Amino acid sequence: MAETSPIRSSQSGALTRVEFTERSIIDEVVIHAIGQEILKLVEAQPAPKLLLDFTGVQHLSSAALGVLITVNGKVKARGGKMALCQIAKPIFEVFRITKLDKLFQVHDTADAAAQSLA
Amino acid sequence: MAPEQGGSDETLTLDITLREMREDVERVQRVVAEALAARGYHPDAMFAIRLCLEEALVNGFRHGNRFEPGLVVKFRASITPSECTFEVEDEGEGFDPGGVPDPTAEENLEIPSGRGIMLMRAYMSEVEYLDPGNRLRMVYRRQA
Numbered sequence: 001m002a003e004t005s006p007i008r009s010s011q012s013g014a015l016t017r018v019e020f021t022e023r024s025i026i027d028e029v030v031i032h033a034i035g036q037e038i039l040k041l042v043e044a045q046p047a048p049k050l051l052l053d054f055t056g057v058q059h060l061s062s063a064a065l066g067v068l069i070t071v072n073g074k075v076k077a078r079g080g081k082m083a084l085c086q087i088a089k090p091i092f093e094v095f096r097i098t099k100l101d102k103l104f105q106v107h108d109t110a111d112a113a114a115q116s117l118a
Numbered sequence: 119m120a121p122e123q124g125g126s127d128e129t130l131t132l133d134i135t136l137r138e139m140r141e142d143v144e145r146v147q148r149v150v151a152e153a154l155a156a157r158g159y160h161p162d163a164m165f166a167i168r169l170c171l172e173e174a175l176v177n178g179f180r181h182g183n184r185f186e187p188g189l190v191v192k193f194r195a196s197i198t199p200s201e202c203t204f205e206v207e208d209e210g211e212g213f214d215p216g217g218v219p220d221p222t223a224e225e226n227l228e229i230p231s232g233r234g235i236m237l238m239r240a241y242m243s244e245v246e247y248l249d250p251g252n253r254l255r256m257v258y259r260r261q262a
Contacts, residue, residue: 026172027140028139028140028176029140058165059165059168059169059172061169061172061173061176061234062173062231062233062234062237063176065230065233066230066231066233067230069227069228069229069230070230072228073228090161090162090165090166094169094237097236097237097240097241098221098222098233098236098237099221099222099227100227102227103227103228
């Protein structure tokens with residue numbers, strides 16, 4: 001199943017880093033699977049520190065934004081923190097239009113995002 | 119219906135009936151992307167149009183047809199080198215876009231739905247729902 005997973009995750013101390021294996025996060029089935037897999041990771045940590053790395057992601061839909069909002073809510077409810085990084089310019093524009101750049105912590109690099117979660 | 123192929127300066131008109139959401143939305147996206155690329159649209163414009171078509175077509179299946187088997191979504195387009203007009207019609211009862219709360223209001227920021235329409239309005243030059251609200255018309259005009 002690992003090769004068909006829409007995410008790749010790694011744990012470094014308290015930090016959970018998630019990367020996306022799909023360039024387009026628009027398929028409903030893929031979006032649902034991403035949400036489920038990330039929520040599983042979040043629920044495995046007492047106070048999750050979740051870094052979402054968007055390297056390689058070229059498209060996403062409003063349904064994907066909905067999943068990120070749900071995940072963010074779950075992270076906060078567990079006393080954790082979430083940060084996003086490496087978001088391509090056109091996708092960042094989607095976050096800006098929907099004002100989700102105000103709700104989420106967005107950083108240019110994975111290092112900066114990891115530091116913000118430290 | 120097979121799209122009429124034209125040169126890059128020509129108008130491409132499309133009239134496609136979508137029956138299977140994922141497969142047919144991808145087919146529409148492919149045909150439109152090829153038409154836009156042939157007419158020299160900027161990658162940012164292609165990104166915006168792809169996103170808006172995704173939102174409009176998926177809304178047609180989800181909110182309009184409520185994923186009811188047998189119901190279709192009709193897609194019509196006219197793509198010229200200077201602008202594109204898209205129409206998406208579902209078989210639902212129609213809806214009032216004014217009834218969707220502003221997802222950018224602070225109190226709504228954490229609600230995980232309701233952003234598709236605002237993205238279409240942000241990227242497209244014109245967006246209107248035609249009576250009784252099950253037919254969406256969007257126009258994208260290229261910047262001079």
